[in-house]
Amino acid sequence: MAERIVVDPITRIEGHLRIEAELDAANTITAAYSSGTQVRGIEIILRGRDPRDAWAFTQRVCGVCTTVHSFASLRAVEDALDITIPKNANLIRNLMVAQQFVHDHVMHFYHLHALDWVDIVSGLDADPAESASIQQAISPNYPNASPAYFKKVQDQVKAIVQSGQLGLFANAYWGHPAYKLPPAVNLLATAHYLEALDWQREVVKLHALFGGKNPHPNFVVGGVPTAINPAGDLALNAEGLSLIKNVISSIQTFVDQVYLPDLLAIAPFYKEWAGYGENGGNFLSWGEFPLDDPRDTANQFVPRGAIMDRDLSNIIDPDPKDFAEVKEFIARSWYDYEGGKDSGLHPFEGETTLNYSGPTPPYDFLEVDKSYSWMKAPRFREKPMEVGPLARVLVMYASGNAQIKELVDSTLAALDAPIEAVFSTLGRTAARAIETKAIADQMAVWNDELAANIAAGDLQNWNGVRWEPRTWPAHAEGFGWHEAPRGALGHWVVIDGGRISNYQLVVPTTWNGSPRDHLGQPSPYESSLVGTPMADPEQPLEILRTIHSFDPCMSCAIHLIDVNGQDLGEVDATPGLSCRVL
Numbered sequence: 001m002a003e004r005i006v007v008d009p010i011t012r013i014e015g016h017l018r019i020e021a022e023l024d025a026a027n028t029i030t031a032a033y034s035s036g037t038q039v040r041g042i043e044i045i046l047r048g049r050d051p052r053d054a055w056a057f058t059q060r061v062c063g064v065c066t067t068v069h070s071f072a073s074l075r076a077v078e079d080a081l082d083i084t085i086p087k088n089a090n091l092i093r094n095l096m097v098a099q100q101f102v103h104d105h106v107m108h109f110y111h112l113h114a115l116d117w118v119d120i121v122s123g124l125d126a127d128p129a130e131s132a133s134i135q136q137a138i139s140p141n142y143p144n145a146s147p148a149y150f151k152k153v154q155d156q157v158k159a160i161v162q163s164g165q166l167g168l169f170a171n172a173y174w175g176h177p178a179y180k181l182p183p184a185v186n187l188l189a190t191a192h193y194l195e196a197l198d199w200q201r202e203v204v205k206l207h208a209l210f211g212g213k214n215p216h217p218n219f220v221v222g223g224v225p226t227a228i229n230p231a232g233d234l235a236l237n238a239e240g241l242s243l244i245k246n247v248i249s250s251i252q253t254f255v256d257q258v259y260l261p262d263l264l265a266i267a268p269f270y271k272e273w274a275g276y277g278e279n280g281g282n283f284l285s286w287g288e289f290p291l292d293d294p295r296d297t298a299n300q301f302v303p304r305g306a307i308m309d310r311d312l313s314n315i316i317d318p319d320p321k322d323f324a325e326v327k328e329f330i331a332r333s334w335y336d337y338e339g340g341k342d343s344g345l346h347p348f349e350g351e352t353t354l355n356y357s358g359p360t361p362p363y364d365f366l367e368v369d370k371s372y373s374w375m376k377a378p379r380f381r382e383k384p385m386e387v388g389p390l391a392r393v394l395v396m397y398a399s400g401n402a403q404i405k406e407l408v409d410s411t412l413a414a415l416d417a418p419i420e421a422v423f424s425t426l427g428r429t430a431a432r433a434i435e436t437k438a439i440a441d442q443m444a445v446w447n448d449e450l451a452a453n454i455a456a457g458d459l460q461n462w463n464g465v466r467w468e469p470r471t472w473p474a475h476a477e478g479f480g481w482h483e484a485p486r487g488a489l490g491h492w493v494v495i496d497g498g499r500i501s502n503y504q505l506v507v508p509t510t511w512n513g514s515p516r517d518h519l520g521q522p523s524p525y526e527s528s529l530v531g532t533p534m535a536d537p538e539q540p541l542e543i544l545r546t547i548h549s550f551d552p553c554m555s556c557a558i559h560l561i562d563v564n565g566q567d568l569g570e571v572d573a574t575p576g577l578s579c580r581v582l
Contacts (some may be wrong), residue, residue: 002030004365005540007036010547011112016554019543020366021529027537032522032529033368034513036375036553043352046503051077051495052467054503058456058491059216061505064553066215067100067207068484069505072491075507077221078294080478080495081471087462090294092210094215094326095244097288097370098443099206102251103435104485105389106259107549110196114189115172117266119179123187124158126150131182131191138261144195153191154358173539181268186450187267192258199254203261207248209240221464228454241451245269248443255440263433264414276532277546280525281310281401282383283391284511288483288489289442300441300482302435304441305395306380310423312398318380320479320490323348328376328506332368332515334358337377342518344379346478347492347504368516377523379512380504386524387487387511389432394422395434403441406505407434420538423520425528428549469498484508486551512550525550 008018017036022031029187042061046054054077058069071093085093095405103298123199128150160166176233181189204214211217231233244300287304297304319325327344330337336355337343345351357371366372379385398406403506409429414419466472472495480491486506494502514523522530525547534542 003537005543006365007540007543008543011552011554012182012461016367017509017547017552019529019547021540021543023534023537027534029529029532029534029543032526033338033366033372034375034515034523035366035373035524036509036513037373037523037552037582038503039354039374041352043503043505044502050469050498050499051080051493051500054491054493054500055219055221058351058486058505059219060509062553063215063484065100065104065484067096067211067217068482068489069491070219070510071097071487072480072482072505073485073493074219075258075482076375076478076480076491077495078478080476080493081221081466083222083463083466085223085463087294088228088450088453088458088461089463091290091446091453092224092226092461093436094289094446095293095443095450096207096210097201098245098439101439101485102255103200103433103445104435104551106196106497108264108485109199109429109432110189110193110261111164112551114193114549115269116541116548117179118177118181118189118193119174120157120169120172120190121161122175122181122183123190124154124161124183126154126183126187128154128187131187134184134188134265138265139257142257142261144191150187150191153194154187155475156194159348160199161338173541176539176541177514177535178541181266181353185269189262192262193374195258196254199250202405203247206244209236209244220462222464222467223460226461227477230454232287233387236454238569240335241447244447245444248440248447251441251443255436257314260433260437263430264411267415268427269431271417272423273426273545274415274421277428277528277541278386278423278526279386279512279547280522281423282380282385283307283310283394284380284385284387284391284488285395286320286481286483286488287319288392288438288481295480298533301323301439303399304481305399306385307381307391307394308381312394315395315398320435320492321348321477321479322346325381326490326506327382328378328504329473329517330371330376331518332371332377333373334371341371344382344518347490347503347506348494348503350492350502352504371515372516375510375514376506377517379517379521382517382519384486384514384517384521384523384527385511386550387508388428389435390422390428391484391487393435396438401438404434407437421577423548425546432551470527472498486553487511488554509550509552511552513552525552535568 002022005021018035020033055070055073058073131150132147207214208219227235289298289301295417306318321345329344334356336353476495482489490506492504513525
């Protein structure tokens, strides 16, 4: 048997993702397998509940993306009940979604992905004056650019390393031969890692203003719970609008003067990664940020579209309600369908019947010729699809978005790379920064529109015409779309007699990280690792680079059962990083 590497868990946050990779004699990956090792089960919890409450339950699926399931759930119920939200509510939702995007992408780059490229310990050997010189060259207007500043950061990190308690810098492969940044750039990136921790405390204020708190802001079917009164003390007023404007300015400054310059400073040292990490060439976006009519999915800032086989000249309009286009398969998943393991179900008719048939823990390997994951295998036209920043940027690029085209072309020019480089680990990482810039800039536009609406006397924030169950049809079905930072998120709800009779979530990491399907097709995670050479199989940094470029995110808490299926309670899981060569 080929040598197999097991990385479990592979994520620095939101764990329970296991990757197994097989290597040939030259230590190149020849096959990979992705396994979600947790049960979600929220679909079962929602049965029989009031659909107006669904957003609050689904929101708790994740404690990192604290808004994304709420938006998808709200839209699903509003679609089912034929509710159109007011313009102010749409603008406020757009701003909240945008804040989540920018916040999440910055956190991912610095705190979840940067350490795959940045050797923190190497920065201890840097000349702070050289780091300051690089900072001044890549971002001349940024204030934290003195040798004294970088010396202070260096001393802080040195104290952490010398203490032997690495804390937030633990679980990494310092000194790995695949690290290529010079010490001065490592110190620069480390400084910005720490700055991003402080920066995020400011940007979450936008969610607190609109939703009352963060994490898990408040929402309401039909609009937003944010009262609007320019002269009121307990509503969105002139002071609040001014604070929102300041938050957006802080977001734009950090993206323009820190995030984008850092990407372009680091990427040239890793150009070979433009040749690794391709998923198979299929991409899907449900679209995001409705512009005029909040239910017009054909007019969104991020368009809805699918790309097949790298063909950017042909943007397909996907229909999430078409039973023939979107299906979930369970041939290699720990679930059962009434129609059998090889059948596929559209989410409106989806089933959530748990059936663990894997090896008894603890085990060495997954049984990859059988079922091996708690994730289903969603497919579009029976094809695996990559979702996320790269999918969105490609659809926007192919659809003619002028800013995205300029940012993509200028980034490729700076790296002296062809357009084919976007279909890679490096391209995926760059796409996340590119869309962050575009969305951060658009936030100012939406905020100005909101302020102008309010100034003109439009204070409407909620449509309650169909709030009461007596106004609902006996049977209703709705789809709630959302482009979460990690990709296409869909909620499908079926309502009968005023209660939820079926509810299915198809989340980004399920699209990207599913097991093989009924046709034996690998998921984007699995296919993206094939062909990647590894410098040291006992320290699988290369696997982390590609999988982390998708930004995998699993649920924070897992429901435990014993071998007899008895409930053992609920625990919070704090993921570390472990690897073993077997």
